[in-house]
Amino acid sequence: MRAVWRAARAAVRRRRLQTLVIALVTLTSTAAMVVALGLVDAASAPFDKAFGKQRGPHVVAAFDRDTVSDAALARAARQPGVEAVAGPYAEVSVALPQNSMNFGLGSEITVVGRAGPDAPVDRLDVWAGRWPTRPGEIVLNRDSDWAADDLGKSLQVPSGPRLTIVGFAFDLSRTADAWVTPEQAAALGPKTTQLLFRFTDASSEDRLRSSLATVTEALPADALTASRSYLTLKDRVSSAARAYTPYLMAFGILGIAVAVLIIANVVSGAVISGLRHIGVLKSIGFTPGQVVAVYLTMISVPAVLGCALGTAVGNLLARPFFEFVFTGPDAGIFHDSVTVPAWVNVLALLGMPAVCVLAALAPALRAHRMSAARAISAGSAPRTGRALGVQRRLAGSRLPRAVSLGVGLPFARPGRSALTLAAVVLGAATVTFATGLATTMERFGTAGRDAYQVTVYASNFKDGREVLPSHDDRALHDLLAGLPGAREVTARADVDVRMAGSSHEVMLEGRRGDRPRLDTVLTEGRWTRASGEIVAGSAFLRQNGLRVGDHLRLERGDRSERVLVVGEAMESNSQLIIADWATLRALAPGEDPIAYHVRLRDGADPDAYARAARAADPGVSPTPTGSNSVTQTIIGSATALTLMLTLVAALGVFKTVVLNTHDRRRDLGMLKSIGMTPAQVTAMTVTSMAVLGALGSLLGVPLGIAGHELVVPRMADAVDITLPGYMTDVWQAPALAGLALAGVVIAVLGALVPARRAGRLTVAEVLRNE
Numbered sequence: 001m002r003a004v005w006r007a008a009r010a011a012v013r014r015r016r017l018q019t020l021v022i023a024l025v026t027l028t029s030t031a032a033m034v035v036a037l038g039l040v041d042a043a044s045a046p047f048d049k050a051f052g053k054q055r056g057p058h059v060v061a062a063f064d065r066d067t068v069s070d071a072a073l074a075r076a077a078r079q080p081g082v083e084a085v086a087g088p089y090a091e092v093s094v095a096l097p098q099n100s101m102n103f104g105l106g107s108e109i110t111v112v113g114r115a116g117p118d119a120p121v122d123r124l125d126v127w128a129g130r131w132p133t134r135p136g137e138i139v140l141n142r143d144s145d146w147a148a149d150d151l152g153k154s155l156q157v158p159s160g161p162r163l164t165i166v167g168f169a170f171d172l173s174r175t176a177d178a179w180v181t182p183e184q185a186a187a188l189g190p191k192t193t194q195l196l197f198r199f200t201d202a203s204s205e206d207r208l209r210s211s212l213a214t215v216t217e218a219l220p221a222d223a224l225t226a227s228r229s230y231l232t233l234k235d236r237v238s239s240a241a242r243a244y245t246p247y248l249m250a251f252g253i254l255g256i257a258v259a260v261l262i263i264a265n266v267v268s269g270a271v272i273s274g275l276r277h278i279g280v281l282k283s284i285g286f287t288p289g290q291v292v293a294v295y296l297t298m299i300s301v302p303a304v305l306g307c308a309l310g311t312a313v314g315n316l317l318a319r320p321f322f323e324f325v326f327t328g329p330d331a332g333i334f335h336d337s338v339t340v341p342a343w344v345n346v347l348a349l350l351g352m353p354a355v356c357v358l359a360a361l362a363p364a365l366r367a368h369r370m371s372a373a374r375a376i377s378a379g380s381a382p383r384t385g386r387a388l389g390v391q392r393r394l395a396g397s398r399l400p401r402a403v404s405l406g407v408g409l410p411f412a413r414p415g416r417s418a419l420t421l422a423a424v425v426l427g428a429a430t431v432t433f434a435t436g437l438a439t440t441m442e443r444f445g446t447a448g449r450d451a452y453q454v455t456v457y458a459s460n461f462k463d464g465r466e467v468l469p470s471h472d473d474r475a476l477h478d479l480l481a482g483l484p485g486a487r488e489v490t491a492r493a494d495v496d497v498r499m500a501g502s503s504h505e506v507m508l509e510g511r512r513g514d515r516p517r518l519d520t521v522l523t524e525g526r527w528t529r530a531s532g533e534i535v536a537g538s539a540f541l542r543q544n545g546l547r548v549g550d551h552l553r554l555e556r557g558d559r560s561e562r563v564l565v566v567g568e569a570m571e572s573n574s575q576l577i578i579a580d581w582a583t584l585r586a587l588a589p590g591e592d593p594i595a596y597h598v599r600l601r602d603g604a605d606p607d608a609y610a611r612a613a614r615a616a617d618p619g620v621s622p623t624p625t626g627s628n629s630v631t632q633t634i635i636g637s638a639t640a641l642t643l644m645l646t647l648v649a650a651l652g653v654f655k656t657v658v659l660n661t662h663d664r665r666r667d668l669g670m671l672k673s674i675g676m677t678p679a680q681v682t683a684m685t686v687t688s689m690a691v692l693g694a695l696g697s698l699l700g701v702p703l704g705i706a707g708h709e710l711v712v713p714r715m716a717d718a719v720d721i722t723l724p725g726y727m728t729d730v731w732q733a734p735a736l737a738g739l740a741l742a743g744v745v746i747a748v749l750g751a752l753v754p755a756r757r758a759g760r761l762t763v764a765e766v767l768r769n770e
Contacts, residue, residue: 030352
């Protein structure tokens with residue numbers, strides 16, 4: 001074994017370029033594989049990971065305190081099928097004054113009394129401050145993006161105590177808006193008791209209902225007042241992440257396929273190119289088994305090193321990349337739970353070296369069976385006849401001789417060329433898919449973005465107090481319209497209403513002014529023309545089984561209005577419907593606008609207008625319209641993934657050209673000796689890969705288009721929206737003409753450096769082994 005190790009170590013040191021390329025390809029491919037598999041794992045169940053980490057409740061149940069005692073609830077919870085239970089906790093609804101909006105709270109919140117954040121069910125993450133330990137203290141349910149400098153501020157409960165904010169905790173399951181000590185909860189006069197259940201079988205809504213019915217069977221009939229399963233929460237919270245899942249899965253699969261193909265190509269080619277060395281080893285007494293061991297060791301050393309470094313790099317890249325991908329109001333909860341799992345690292349550290357060894361094993365075993373003389377002969381030049389027939393036919397064409405020779409070169413090593421072609425095909429498919437995805441998302445993100453440039457909210461907060469505008473509604477509307485740069489002003493108000501015959505929550509948005517459509521993108525029907533007509537979002541229509549042309553009745557208090565759905569909008573908010581001002585006022589006569597959307601004249605500065613509006617009335621809060629963060633996230637992440645996979649594919653081409661040049665050193669010397677110039681050698685070598693690039697584009701572009709047609713509709717369906725045709729119809733002739741060059745560009749970029757190096761070789765250098 002010492003002789004095997006010394007021979008392998010010497011080969012590694014002598015073949016520095018080969019060693020470097022194998023290490024670099026395995027490093028890049030492993031890093032891409034770690035990120036790809038991490039994305040597949042993260043996209044598959046982000047909610048489940050976060051929910052499992054917090055031991056979230058499968059069912060949150062509320063019971064009437066006057067009907068059932070805590071002791072009876074504790075006994076009822078000890079039923080078969082209950083995995084764990086937390087509570088009973090006192091639960092109370094608390095009304096808050098208007099300035100509580102400064103803390104992101106509504107006018108009424110749910111407060112629960114708990115002794116601590118840890119429990120068998122629903123473990124709370126106290127990320128700022130501490131847990132309340134005495135009456136008069138409160139912890140708010142907020143994620144880690146909330147400002148911690150609000151600690152120490154207080155909330156005044158009307159006709160009740162002043163509660164000091166001592167901490168911020170995060171609860172994915174939203175079991176409460178805030179928590180206090182059990183003593184403080186009792187002092188607030190609770191009428192409800194909360195129990196949190198985890199069941200052994202939580203696979204479906206029906207199973208959860210059955211398990212809850214078993215628990216409540218021995219309780220009074222009216223003891224259970226409300227219940228909510230985690231499946232409803234999962235559907236709502238993970239909707240943003242579900243939009244990412246299809247395209248992340250696509251990139252993950254492409255990344256794994258490209259990595260395996262490139263490694264198999266590079267490693268097997270390295271063994272084949274060393275056949276002459278194998279013959280020399282046999283001639284000095286190495287046994288066939290020792291020869292195989294030398295080559296497997298020679299390949300394994302840089303491969304294992306590259307895989308180890310690639311795994312580390314992949315983990316370093318994955319964490320910020322996941323934070324970049326999973327952004328938005330809902331996806332922020334996944335930052336701590338979405339990481340590269342251990343099985344991905346184990347697979348990368350063990351699986352990728354195994355791929356390298358398997359790729360090297362077949363050609364090494366072939367060398368195992370060769371005699372020393374045959375191995376030396378096979379190593380000095382490739383077999384005759386593989387490309388000669390093609391090159392003879394091409395020689396009779398009008399192509400330049402360097403080009404005709406280059407076109408025939410891929411046929412000299414058909415197996416190696418096939419693996420390289422497959423990698424180029426996947427690279428071209430990746431570029432095509434990413435281009436179509438970016439175009440669709442760019443059109444989605446810019447749809448209606450020119451409708452207004454500034455949103456002026458009809459309230460402001462200073463020093464923890466709400467400041468209202470000094471102008472009334474109409475006066476404020478006229479004031480904003482009269483400021484320099486203003487072109488159009490549209491007022492907007494939102495009210496909660498009910499839909500007759502349904503428990504589905506509905507938010508009615510009324511608009512008044514110059515551009516009532518605002519940024520709404522219609523996918524079907526038309527815009528409202530009269531009172532009693534509404535435009536509903538795609539998600540609202542799908543979840544309520546409605547369509548354009550249907551009537552429904554909206555109710556608010558003792559008022560009701562029958563409305564007609566005249567249009568469907570591209571909107572993922574399942575509660576939103578849009579109407580004119582008259583329809584909103586028919587249900588809410590006293591409702592005033594909460595915001596004014598201002599469209600500016602061409603060339604006007606949104607920041608300057610915002611400053612002017614703030615100076616004109618300190619009670620308003622102007623905000624220039626920002627970019628679409630979801631669109632930027634998807635385009636940015638798709639670009640990063642595309643560049644990574646393109647780099648891996650180009651490295652595969654690079655190594656193929658290096659191997660081909662090594663195999664044909666004798667031929668290159670003969671061609672140079674009869675007058676072929678360095679430029680012609682470079683052209684011949686680049687042409688050989690450009691042929692594979694052209695074929696790669698021919699096969700890869702349709703594959704990428706098919707991927708776009710498969711993935712984009714699923715992304716839209718994940719968030720219950722319908723995309724208009726112009727957003728998905730992105731394959732026009734200019735775009736396809738540019739994409740046709742994708743494979744050629746990948747191949748030429750990978751081939752250019754080794755081709756120029758081959759062109760600079762002297763005749764004496766390439767023939768010195770003769």
